[in-house]
Structures are given as C-alpha cells and as structure tokens.
Amino acid sequence: MSEVVHPPESVYNLIPRDEVHTQKPPRYISKFRPTVILEKKLAKDAMRTMGPAKVEVPSPEKYLKKHSKEPKLLESEYFYRQYGQRIRAKPAVPARTDNPPMGIHTKRDFIKTTAMVPMKPQPTSVDTNKGHKQRLETSGLVPKYIKKKDYGEVPEYLLQRNEEERRAQEEYNNFVKEQKEQAAMKHLSDEERQAVLEGLKKNWDKLHHEYQGLSLVTDTKSKKAHKERLEVAMNQLENDISFFERFKTIYIPNN
The missing domain is CATH 1.20.5 (Single alpha-helices involved in coiled-coils or other helix-helix interfaces)
Structure with missing residues (x-):
C-alpha cells in the first residue's frame, strides 16, 4: 500500500484561498468541416445498400448469338456465289483514266530484283594468317x-x-x-644639375653650422645621438655633392 503524504503543517495553510478557474480557449473548428460532412454523407448514401450497384438486367430474348462479336462488314462488301456462301467482294476494276498506284513493292518484285541483280560482295581485308577479316x-x-x-x-x-x-x-x-x-629615366639638364648641386651645398652648410654650434662635451645620450645624426647627414650630403660634381650626365626616374 502506498503511504499518504501530508503537506507540511503551516499557519498559512489555514487561510482560505480563492479558487482560480482557468478559462480554456475555444476549440479549433476547421472551416471545411461542413464540406467534409456533406461529402461523407454523399459517399455513404451511394454505398448504402450492400453489394454492387443495381444495373439493368439483360432480357432473356437478347441472348448472345454465334459470331455476334465479330466485326461486321457492310452489305455492299459481299456478293453471293452458288450454294449460298457469303464471300467478300473483290474491288471494282479501275477505270482507264485512273492513275496506277505507285511505290508498292510485292514479294514477286523482290524475288525478281534479287534474281536479276546479284548482290555485290563487300570489300574486306584479311590481317591475320588465321583468316580474321574486317x-x-x-x-x-x-x-x-x-x-x-x-x-x-x-x-x-x-x-x-x-x-x-x-x-x-x-x-x-x-x-x-x-x-x-x-x-623610363629622365635626363637632367646642366641647369637642373647645377641647381640640385647648389641646394645640396646649402643643406651641408646649414648642417655644418649647426654642428659647429654643438658643445665640446657630450656627457648625455641625447647630445651624443644628435651629434651622430648630424655627422651621418653631412657624410651623405658630401657623397651626393661629389657624385653630382663628378658626373655631368645624370638620369632620374619619372616617379
């Protein structure tokens, strides 16, 4: 037997509580429900009686006769011989003005053509000593x-x-x-080369004047680095000046 589990006792359980009624949403009903019901009733009424559908019963007088299902020809396609035999009529004799049928080949024509004109053998080539040909x-x-x-x-x-x-x-x-x-390289004229040379010399004079103004004692790293930068720049300018003075023809890129 299962044991009954009681909730823990509490003062708040003695307070009456209002019952909460949840309102369910309306049930979904398809809009095609009346159509489906009508179709079901129609189909049910059609098979209401058990067994196959009622059809017209054939009359006893209309019994199946011999050769009744064979294709029947017109009366004009028959003619009668003796002894009452019913034989299919032959086609009428063509008139003198009718054109003869063209393009009809019969077995006799095939035998005649094959007998008159023999078939020519196809040319072949034998490529092995065992008679293989193609x-x-x-x-x-x-x-x-x-x-x-x-x-x-x-x-x-x-x-x-x-x-x-x-x-x-x-x-x-x-x-x-x-x-x-x-x-492509651009050729500098003498005037342009001289102008560049003068500009390099002015820059060298400016750096040299600044170099002469340095203190004799370089006791800090900043003074030492500044002196080294001036020396490197002056050496580069001296190399450029000697290059422009030594060569008269100078080419520079367009870029």
Whole structure:
C-alpha cells in the first residue's frame, strides 16, 4: 500500500484561498468541416445498400448469338456465289483514266530484283594468317579522308584560338611598353644639375653650422645621438655633392 503524504503543517495553510478557474480557449473548428460532412454523407448514401450497384438486367430474348462479336462488314462488301456462301467482294476494276498506284513493292518484285541483280560482295581485308577479316572501309587502309573538300585546312576552332592568343599577346606587349615608358629615366639638364648641386651645398652648410654650434662635451645620450645624426647627414650630403660634381650626365626616374 502506498503511504499518504501530508503537506507540511503551516499557519498559512489555514487561510482560505480563492479558487482560480482557468478559462480554456475555444476549440479549433476547421472551416471545411461542413464540406467534409456533406461529402461523407454523399459517399455513404451511394454505398448504402450492400453489394454492387443495381444495373439493368439483360432480357432473356437478347441472348448472345454465334459470331455476334465479330466485326461486321457492310452489305455492299459481299456478293453471293452458288450454294449460298457469303464471300467478300473483290474491288471494282479501275477505270482507264485512273492513275496506277505507285511505290508498292510485292514479294514477286523482290524475288525478281534479287534474281536479276546479284548482290555485290563487300570489300574486306584479311590481317591475320588465321583468316580474321574486317571491312576495308573501316580498316583505315582506304584513303577516304584525303578526298574530303576541307582536307589539309586548319579547323575553325584553331583559327579562333590562334586569334585569341595573338590578341592577348598584343595586349601584354602594349602593357609592358606602357610600364617601360612610365618607368623610363629622365635626363637632367646642366641647369637642373647645377641647381640640385647648389641646394645640396646649402643643406651641408646649414648642417655644418649647426654642428659647429654643438658643445665640446657630450656627457648625455641625447647630445651624443644628435651629434651622430648630424655627422651621418653631412657624410651623405658630401657623397651626393661629389657624385653630382663628378658626373655631368645624370638620369632620374619619372616617379
């Protein structure tokens, strides 16, 4: 037996509580419900009686007779011979003005053509000593490709490919030429070379004047670094001045 579990005793359990009634939402009803009910009733009423549907019973007088299901010909397609036999009539004799039928081949025509014109043997080639043979046309021994009208001509797709390659090479050459023109060296005239030389000398004089104004004692790192920077800059300017004085023809890039 299962034991009854009582809730823990508390003063708050003695206070009456209001019952909370949850209101359920209305049940979903499809809008096609009346249509489905009507269709079900119609289908149910159709099979209300057990068994197959009632059909008209054939009359005893209309019993199945012999040859009644065979295709029947018209009365004009029959003619009668003796003894009452019913035989299909032959077609009427064509008139003199009627055109004869064309393109009809009979068995007699086939025998006549085959007997009059014998079949020609197909040319074959034997390629082994055991008698293996194959058709001469598909063996590759017949020079049928050299007799074509377009034999020896370059195909259209190769011409198109060559044209595309030539156009791409031409565009690449033009691009390289433009790059070379952009990266070409510019020749300095004597006036420009002299102006540059004077500017370098002025910069050297300015740095030299600043260098002469330094203190003789370089007891700090900042003074020592400043003196070294001035010496490096002056040495670079001296090299540039000697370069411009030694060479009369100088080229510089356009960039």
